[in-house]
Amino acid sequence: MGHAPGKSRSPFARSITALLRNRLAAAGLFLVVIMSFFVTVAPWLSPDDPTEIRPWLGARPPGFQHPDCKSENTFSVGAQADTTQQILEAGEIRFAVEEGDSVTYRVVVRRGIIHRIMVVEGAVPMDTLDLSQFSGESYELLEEDRIGRKLPLVALNRGEAPPQGIFADGQRVIFIRLTQVSVPSVYDIRIEKNLVYSIDQDGESIDGIVLRGDTIKSITTGDRELVRFHWLGTDELGRDVLSRILYGGRISMLVGITATLVSLVIGVCYGAAAGYFGGRTDRFMMSIVDILYAIPFMFLVIILLVLFGRNIIILFVALGAVQWLTMARIVRGQILTLKEMEFIDAARVCGAQPITLIFRHLIPNCIGPIVIYATLTVPVVILEESFLAFIGLTVQYQGENLDSWGALIQQGMQALGAGGERHWLLVWPALAMATTLFGFNCFGDGLRDCLDPKTRRVG
Amino acid sequence: MGFRTILRKLQGDQFRYVVIRLIQAPVVLLLLITLSFFLMRFAPGGPFMLEQRTDPVIEQAIRAKYLLDKPLSYQYWSFVKDLLRGDLGPSFKHKNRTVNEIIAATLPHSIYLGVIATLLAAFLGIAAGLFSAIRHDTSVDYGLMACAVIGISLPTFVIGPLLQLSFSIYWQWFPLAGYEGMAKPSYIILPALSLALPFAGRIARLMRAGMLDVLNADFVRTARAKGLPETIVIFRHTIRGGILPVVSYLGPAIAQLVTGSLVVEKIFQIPGLGREFVEGALNRDYTLVMGTVIVYGALIILFNLLSDIMYGVLDPRVKYV
Numbered sequence: 001m002g003h004a005p006g007k008s009r010s011p012f013a014r015s016i017t018a019l020l021r022n023r024l025a026a027a028g029l030f031l032v033v034i035m036s037f038f039v040t041v042a043p044w045l046s047p048d049d050p051t052e053i054r055p056w057l058g059a060r061p062p063g064f065q066h067p068d069c070k071s072e073n074t075f076s077v078g079a080q081a082d083t084t085q086q087i088l089e090a091g092e093i094r095f096a097v098e099e100g101d102s103v104t105y106r107v108v109v110r111r112g113i114i115h116r117i118m119v120v121e122g123a124v125p126m127d128t129l130d131l132s133q134f135s136g137e138s139y140e141l142l143e144e145d146r147i148g149r150k151l152p153l154v155a156l157n158r159g160e161a162p163p164q165g166i167f168a169d170g171q172r173v174i175f176i177r178l179t180q181v182s183v184p185s186v187y188d189i190r191i192e193k194n195l196v197y198s199i200d201q202d203g204e205s206i207d208g209i210v211l212r213g214d215t216i217k218s219i220t221t222g223d224r225e226l227v228r229f230h231w232l233g234t235d236e237l238g239r240d241v242l243s244r245i246l247y248g249g250r251i252s253m254l255v256g257i258t259a260t261l262v263s264l265v266i267g268v269c270y271g272a273a274a275g276y277f278g279g280r281t282d283r284f285m286m287s288i289v290d291i292l293y294a295i296p297f298m299f300l301v302i303i304l305l306v307l308f309g310r311n312i313i314i315l316f317v318a319l320g321a322v323q324w325l326t327m328a329r330i331v332r333g334q335i336l337t338l339k340e341m342e343f344i345d346a347a348r349v350c351g352a353q354p355i356t357l358i359f360r361h362l363i364p365n366c367i368g369p370i371v372i373y374a375t376l377t378v379p380v381v382i383l384e385e386s387f388l389a390f391i392g393l394t395v396q397y398q399g400e401n402l403d404s405w406g407a408l409i410q411q412g413m414q415a416l417g418a419g420g421e422r423h424w425l426l427v428w429p430a431l432a433m434a435t436t437l438f439g440f441n442c443f444g445d446g447l448r449d450c451l452d453p454k455t456r457r458v459g
Numbered sequence: 460m461g462f463r464t465i466l467r468k469l470q471g472d473q474f475r476y477v478v479i480r481l482i483q484a485p486v487v488l489l490l491l492i493t494l495s496f497f498l499m500r501f502a503p504g505g506p507f508m509l510e511q512r513t514d515p516v517i518e519q520a521i522r523a524k525y526l527l528d529k530p531l532s533y534q535y536w537s538f539v540k541d542l543l544r545g546d547l548g549p550s551f552k553h554k555n556r557t558v559n560e561i562i563a564a565t566l567p568h569s570i571y572l573g574v575i576a577t578l579l580a581a582f583l584g585i586a587a588g589l590f591s592a593i594r595h596d597t598s599v600d601y602g603l604m605a606c607a608v609i610g611i612s613l614p615t616f617v618i619g620p621l622l623q624l625s626f627s628i629y630w631q632w633f634p635l636a637g638y639e640g641m642a643k644p645s646y647i648i649l650p651a652l653s654l655a656l657p658f659a660g661r662i663a664r665l666m667r668a669g670m671l672d673v674l675n676a677d678f679v680r681t682a683r684a685k686g687l688p689e690t691i692v693i694f695r696h697t698i699r700g701g702i703l704p705v706v707s708y709l710g711p712a713i714a715q716l717v718t719g720s721l722v723v724e725k726i727f728q729i730p731g732l733g734r735e736f737v738e739g740a741l742n743r744d745y746t747l748v749m750g751t752v753i754v755y756g757a758l759i760i761l762f763n764l765l766s767d768i769m770y771g772v773l774d775p776r777v778k779y780v
Contacts, residue, residue: 290483292490294487294759294760295490295491295494295756296491296717296718296752296755296756298718299752299755300491300495300752302748303495303498303499303740303748303752304498306740306741306748307498383614386614386616387614387616387722390616390722390725391721391725392737409616409617409620410616413620413623413726416620416623416624416628419628423624426620426621427624430620433617434613434617437612437613437614438608438609438612441611441612442608445608
């Protein structure tokens with residue numbers, strides 16, 4: 001290769017240059033660095049708390065925005081306000097609220113008469129349902145909360161034939177969604193140092209109020225409107241998809257790196273011992289590795305998770321314990337050549353014990369291949385963890401599900417809808433996963449190429 | 460060519476290599492069985508930990524039924540004996556069904572899916588690899604290899620739902636999910652494709668690397684110098700050597716294919732063994748999980764062995780070290 005003859009460079013520096021000259025590998029490295037950076041700084045970067053649930057929002061497409069508040073915002077004069085930080089800091093704030101209550105009823109007809117009338121929430125049975133007594137409108141509620149026909153405002157009585165226009169021909173069960181005409185009101189609230197100073201409802205002073213997130217239409221302070229913007233939309237529970245992807249990546253990377261470290265410790269110790277002692281010990285230890293290689297470990301990991309619970313620590317250990325085999329082979333090969341070198345003889349003459357020799361002299365000298373192979377292991381572990389999450393074995397920490405990318409993809413697939421209308425829930429996590437793995441693959445290929453002289457390109 | 464002829468053809472190192480592999484395979488299987496047996500027996504919260512049952516009579520009955528009152532060596536031995544008779548025991552969760560019945564009912568569907576996927580992967584991968592090796596260092600080569608890397612980077616559980624979203628929801632070319640066996644092949648195309656694509660990518664790269672190695676060899680230059688047409692050079696002289704890396708990949712590929720089928724069967728709702736295994740694992744159906752692992756393990760070990768032997772037969776240079 002053409003570098004100036006006077007300037008001698010270490011083989012390591014040369015392989016790094018070769019790696020960066022390989023455009024695909026450099027692009028891969030770039031992607032990996034970018035993705036790792038994003039997920040590392042997720043707590044600062046993430047626009048929202050990924051666990052903040054807003055059931056009234058449901059799944060909304062990318063770019064959706066809504067008034068920024070909690071599910072329940074409690075204000076009472078003289079007490080601490082329970083709401084978002086932004087509202088607390090605003091000082092004077094105005095909420096526009098529209099309370100449009102809606103109730104869903106289920107009506108069943110049997111043999112031509114009304115057999116049962118029930119409020120769906122709470123399953124309260126009732127004898128009469130007079131749709132006209134409410135100053136609102138009623139609609140038939142279809143599957144997946146879609147609104148169907150508009151229904152006439154008539155009275156339904158249990159044990160009587162249903163009035164015309166409610167049931168379609170042959171229909172036995174109907175869900176009726178009754179919406180009351182909403183009453184808009186405006187609340188002006190003054191907050192100083194987290195304490196509520198005054199609350200005005202439409203100009204009249206009141207003592208306290210709980211404002212529900214689903215009823216708030218806008219929040220303004222001065223002429224600024226407080227909104228929460230969802231770059232990649234929200235999921236069915238109203239959680240911000242971008243934040244969930246960022247935090248999910250954190251879990252994926254955390255599992256990837258930790259399990260790799262576990263595999264590194266086991267593999268390096270095992271391989272170094274086999275290589276150092278050599279001879280019969282080496283042959284025995286390596287034939288164990290050979291045999292273990294043939295075992296389909298993914299199934300044992302699944303059994304392990306089923307038996308011991310889906311604790312994240314068990315996952316680290318299980319995945320790490322699966323991945324150490326190749327590391328052991330690589331380290332052993334390196335040690336076999338290294339231990340014949342003069343500096344080892346020198347150290348031995350100076351009276352170094354085997355432990356010192358291995359950990360002070362041999363292992364530090366094969367750190368290059370160890371680091372490179374560890375880099376190659378990380379995406380493999382990420383893939384395996386996501387695979388486990390996808391089939392339903394989501395890792396847990398203290399009983400809480402940790403949704404990694406695999407879990408997000410699985411949930412996205414479940415929530416897709418019949419016509420794929422909630423596609424952003426699947427596409428964005430899948431893209432994040434694919435980009436990261438693509439980066440790792442390209443980078444890994446480049447690493448392998450510059451490490452292994454045999455596969456170095458000739459042409 | 461019978462097995463004996465193959466063995467007779469193998470000499471020295473080659474013979475040793477095949478024999479060692481043949482001895483290793485049952486050892487590995489036994490190890491897998493032993494590991495899963497002891498995991499089941501000793502895991503906290505496992506099926507054989509009797510913590511909650513307080514009634515001594517019931518406990519005694521249960522202990523007797525599952526041989527827990529016998530020494531561990533006896534338990535293990537009777538478990539292995541049942542296995543050797545091909546009996547995997549009753550299912551924990553499915554009443555009135557044995558694990559054998561469940562496997563017999565579901566495994567054929569998984570095999571059907573696996574075979575189609577393997578053929579698809581082999582065809583796509585070998586064709587792409589061959590083509591990009593012949594057109595080495597042209598835009599065709601780069602394009603195909605970029606596709607291969609993308610294919611490898613998209614794991615089955617990413618590509619499956621994306622294929623569903625595009626080909627069956629938006630364009631509606633294929634059914635979304637379900638399984639109709641061989642009667643309606645349109646149901647099997649998307650699952651097989653999502654299972655095959657990562658492998659096709661890897662096979663393409665291996666094939667390309669193997670072909671490039673061989674195309675630079677001296678005997679190929681000789682063949683060309685003789686004036687043989689390029690198609691004969693490629694198909695008669697180089698493929699056998701070029702396909703070697705693919706053959707050695709076959710063993711690990713089957714293992715990954717089986718793992719991938721767990722996901723694909725879940726995504727496309729194919730009533731195969733993979734889906735049964737995942738459901739069994741989530742429902743803690745211990746005997747079913749165990750039986751499935753043993754069947755899968757045996758399959759994977761068998762294919763590893765076959766691929767090793769094939770490699771030994773195809774490449775006379777192989778040595779067992």
